[in-house]
Amino acid sequence: xxxxxxxxxxxxxxxxxxxxxxxxxxxxxxxxxxxxxxxxxxxxxxxxxxxxxxxxxxxxxxxxxxxxxxxxxxxxxxxxxxxxxxxxxxxxxxxxxx
Numbered sequence: 001x002x003x004x005x006x007x008x009x010x011x012x013x014x015x016x017x018x019x020x021x022x023x024x025x026x027x028x029x030x031x032x033x034x035x036x037x038x039x040x041x042x043x044x045x046x047x048x049x050x051x052x053x054x055x056x057x058x059x060x061x062x063x064x065x066x067x068x069x070x071x072x073x074x075x076x077x078x079x080x081x082x083x084x085x086x087x088x089x090x091x092x093x094x095x096x097x098x
Contacts, residue, residue: 010064025068031057032069033078036092045082045089 001007005024010017035056052061070090073079082089
């Protein structure tokens with residue numbers, strides 16, 4: 001399951017715990033990015049708390065999965081993450097190809 005990206009090992013558990021994905025991080029990334037686009041929040045900084053506390057499909061998303069989804073967007077050049085998981089923020093950028 002891990003090799004197929006359907007699950008991930010929970011950090012610091014020495015591969016004894018798995019986090020099974022309902023949606024893959026790339027799918028969460030698409031949902032988050034679509035919400036940012038729909039709510040016109042490009043180029044503004046949101047806290048990670050603000051991001052997961054709205055009435056969306058990703059409300060209360062696990063912080064580990066949120067981080068993975070933001071990593072997907074970061075690798076695509078669509079966001080910049082500030083600070084850490086415990087109170088950081090994120091700024092989203094408009095994809096010029098969309």
